[in-house]
Amino acid sequence: MTTDWPRYQLSDADLIALRAIGETVRSTPDVDPRQPDFYDRHRSAVRRLPAGLWEFLDEFRHGEPAAACSVLGFPVDDRQVGPTPTHWDAERRGSHVTEVEVCMALCGMALGDPFTWATLQGGRLVQNIVPIAGDEARQNGHGSEALLEFHTEDAFHPSRCDYLLLFGVRNEDKVATTVASVRELDLDPADVEVLRQPRYHILPDDEHIRQLTLSQPDHPALKLVERMRDDPEPVAVLSGDPSRPYLRIDLPFMRCVGGDDDAVARRALNALHSQLLAHQHDVVVERGTLLIVDNYQAVHGRKSFRARYDGTDRWLKKLTVSRNLRSGSGVPAGSRVLV
Ligand SMILES: NC(=[NH2+])NCCC[C@H](N)C(=O)O
Numbered sequence: 001m002t003t004d005w006p007r008y009q010l011s012d013a014d015l016i017a018l019r020a021i022g023e024t025v026r027s028t029p030d031v032d033p034r035q036p037d038f039y040d041r042h043r044s045a046v047r048r049l050p051a052g053l054w055e056f057l058d059e060f061r062h063g064e065p066a067a068a069c070s071v072l073g074f075p076v077d078d079r080q081v082g083p084t085p086t087h088w089d090a091e092r093r094g095s096h097v098t099e100v101e102v103c104m105a106l107c108g109m110a111l112g113d114p115f116t117w118a119t120l121q122g123g124r125l126v127q128n129i130v131p132i133a134g135d136e137a138r139q140n141g142h143g144s145e146a147l148l149e150f151h152t153e154d155a156f157h158p159s160r161c162d163y164l165l166l167f168g169v170r171n172e173d174k175v176a177t178t179v180a181s182v183r184e185l186d187l188d189p190a191d192v193e194v195l196r197q198p199r200y201h202i203l204p205d206d207e208h209i210r211q212l213t214l215s216q217p218d219h220p221a222l223k224l225v226e227r228m229r230d231d232p233e234p235v236a237v238l239s240g241d242p243s244r245p246y247l248r249i250d251l252p253f254m255r256c257v258g259g260d261d262d263a264v265a266r267r268a269l270n271a272l273h274s275q276l277l278a279h280q281h282d283v284v285v286e287r288g289t290l291l292i293v294d295n296y297q298a299v300h301g302r303k304s305f306r307a308r309y310d311g312t313d314r315w316l317k318k319l320t321v322s323r324n325l326r327s328g329s330g331v332p333a334g335s336r337v338l339v
């Protein structure tokens with residue numbers, strides 16, 4: 001399916017302006033967009049974004065015109081970023097990687113408050129999506145052979161992101177990210193009624209538990225997500241104004257509150273899933289492209305592919321953004337690392 005989602009092509013003048021902002025930001029000590037303090041120290045840099053880019057992001061944020069949009073033409077020097085790391089924690093960090101991350105971070109700050117989870121990638125804000133040997137069949141960002149099924153990012157959590165940013169560092173094989181919008185579906189009103197009721201459990205996806213279990217099994221954040229897995233709140237899948245609904249779904253990690261006996265809830269969920277598949281868009285996040293997914297309107301996933309683990313594999317950077325970090329989930333004021 002082709003898309004008419006908004007696209008912004010960076011002009012030569014935009015690139016000159018971006019390079020100048022990047023140089024100013026990177027001339028300050030200890031610049032690292034993976035760390036939370038970056039976003040507080042460099043807030044003023046957002047005001048200097050090229051006007052066209054700023055207006056494009058501002059309209060996506062305030063007008064909610066589409067389920068996703070893209071910004072094209074960021075400079076990424078294939079040789080300078082270095083080979084694709086074989087693990088999210090194993091990249092060779094040259095200054096060009098920081099430059100790429102600064103561009104992404106500034107776009108995130110134009111949309112809201114960038115944040116992350118204590119349970120993922122050591123609590124870093126900008127994360128790496130790379131295929132990892134041994135994870136081929138997993139339903140996470142590091143799988144490859146398995147189709148990554150449609151999901152809302154961090155669907156289990158009440159403070160899940162409003163926007164998911166995916167930046168293409170390398171994607172030679174043009175492996176597509178899949179996206180589907182709740183606003184394009186044709187659903188039976190009876191199913192809609194059921195999907196608007198709190199008849200579902202959405203558990204944390206495995207990665208939120210696996211990474212700390214391997215590295216820091218005593219971390220307090222791990223206890224909290226384990227509690228969300230073992231004693232989840234019932235939630236609805238559809239919400240908001242019925243004419244402009246939002247959705248929250250992650251089938252591999254979902255159960256009906258009433259168990260297998262709730263055939264009505266299960267059937268409505270399956271009907272929604274089939275509609276999402278019928279309205280799937282394939283978006284190739286190419287090198288230098290930023291894809292922004294509205295995590296309330298759209299689900300996303302990834303097609304299956306064969307990884308080589310030779311430094312040339314697909315490599316995306318990921319950043320999650322909230323429109324309001326003050327959502328009261330018991331996190332300390334001003335914290336950008338949630339659990
Ligand atoms: N069904 C899912 N939620 N799968 C993808 C989850 C992505 C996961 N949070 C990661 O960082 O790799």
Ligand SMILES: O=C(O)CCC(=O)C(=O)O
Binds near residue numbers: 148177301
């Ligand atoms: O690789 C992609 O295109 C999407 C990955 C993803 O959905 C994730 O890491 O949560």
Ligand SMILES: [Fe+2]
Binds near residue numbers: 152300
């Ligand atoms: Fe995802």
